[in-house]
Amino acid sequence: xxxxxxxxxxxxxxxxxxxxxxxxxxxxxxxxxxxxxxxxxxxxxxxxxxxxxxxxxxxxxxxxxxxxxxxxxxxxxxxxxxxxxxxxxxxxxxxxxxxxxxxxxxxxxxxxxxxxxxxxxxxxxxxxxxxxxxxxxxxxxxxxxxxxxxxxxxxxxxxxxxxxxxxxxxxxxxxxxxxxxxxxxxxxxxxxxxxxxxxxxxxxxxxxxxxxxxxxxxxxxxxxxxxxxxxxxxxxxxxxxxxxxxxxxxxxxxxxxxxxxxxxxxxxxxxxxxxxxxxxxxxxxxxxxxxxxxxxxxxxxxxxxxxxxxxxxxxxxxxxxxxxxxxxxxxxxxxxxxxxxxxxxxxxxxxxxxxxxxxxxxxxxxxxxxxxxxxxxxxxxxxxxxxxxxxxxxxxxxxxxxxxxxxxx
Numbered sequence: 001x002x003x004x005x006x007x008x009x010x011x012x013x014x015x016x017x018x019x020x021x022x023x024x025x026x027x028x029x030x031x032x033x034x035x036x037x038x039x040x041x042x043x044x045x046x047x048x049x050x051x052x053x054x055x056x057x058x059x060x061x062x063x064x065x066x067x068x069x070x071x072x073x074x075x076x077x078x079x080x081x082x083x084x085x086x087x088x089x090x091x092x093x094x095x096x097x098x099x100x101x102x103x104x105x106x107x108x109x110x111x112x113x114x115x116x117x118x119x120x121x122x123x124x125x126x127x128x129x130x131x132x133x134x135x136x137x138x139x140x141x142x143x144x145x146x147x148x149x150x151x152x153x154x155x156x157x158x159x160x161x162x163x164x165x166x167x168x169x170x171x172x173x174x175x176x177x178x179x180x181x182x183x184x185x186x187x188x189x190x191x192x193x194x195x196x197x198x199x200x201x202x203x204x205x206x207x208x209x210x211x212x213x214x215x216x217x218x219x220x221x222x223x224x225x226x227x228x229x230x231x232x233x234x235x236x237x238x239x240x241x242x243x244x245x246x247x248x249x250x251x252x253x254x255x256x257x258x259x260x261x262x263x264x265x266x267x268x269x270x271x272x273x274x275x276x277x278x279x280x281x282x283x284x285x286x287x288x289x290x291x292x293x294x295x296x297x298x299x300x301x302x303x304x305x306x307x308x309x310x311x312x313x314x315x316x317x318x319x320x321x322x323x324x325x326x327x328x329x330x331x332x333x334x335x336x337x338x339x340x341x342x343x344x345x346x347x348x349x350x351x352x353x354x355x356x357x358x359x360x361x362x363x364x365x366x367x368x369x370x371x372x373x374x375x376x377x378x379x380x381x382x383x384x385x386x387x388x389x390x391x392x393x394x395x396x397x398x399x400x401x402x403x404x405x406x407x408x409x
Contacts, residue, residue: 026106060188067231078224112222118157156183231322245301259295283320
């Protein structure tokens, strides 16, 4: 799914356009026991609950494509009778009305989702009349197909923080009762994926809050999909390749990683300038080697990284932007700005010293202005650059002494 397709479905998850038919859920404790299950007509919920559940549904489609959001294809074996995809497809077709199917799905999630915490499994069902669009993305108004889908969110449930509060029963300030609170969505999936504005039953669109350690065990075992690396995982893996090649000199390593990110950024700008289409800029083993050597790695070190790079990204070469370390780039930019300011300060101090207004040790020079009685009457107070000053009119024959040296104007 691309950004436009994600946005199109997210528009369905707003109060004014929401058509979600049903919502079902299961609360699971840390012992992997089902504490409760529920199944409701979504549009009949109270306003507060309606909005809170809708917030959870929205979170399932939030974040950055390729990092928080990934399009995953099902393994062919998962689409066979009795496989995960086959079961999820049947669950969607039931409209979440079959309790046996729902309980079987909850059991499957509990079995394949690896966590030691309490969590809530939520399922939403919706049907969307997809309007036809012209090539320039203008809506033609007529429905092309009905896109029926389910949205599943898995949210942690944690105890609220301890605190004090007012108790009206006994008119006292005392400890508040702690309760179990549903947190932000941790993992989610949309099935089927909305690829090319149509239902793609061979793909699921997944969400992960933690991009460095997503629940891949659930993607593979729970959904039966072929997992992919998030952008955060790709960047971390690449940085580790460089670390292994360079060694343990932390200061040197930090400078090299910064140079690598800056050179990758320059590579992206060059490629974007010559490319006619707005397509992802792919970074292959061929392009990464000169970037590494330009960043300070020896040919031997660059060759070592390139071999690991080719092995790790064998099936799917990364987009160049995925390997950029934005934090290092930002730190480097701040350092460069600070260095430029320091150089400017030194330059200004030198100019002041040459003018005689400041001594070599940085102190202000003593300025004595000799004026006659007539000029003394013209001296006035005023503001210059926001500071109150004495204003003394000078003529060509007036003399001024700066640090004991006579100056003429």
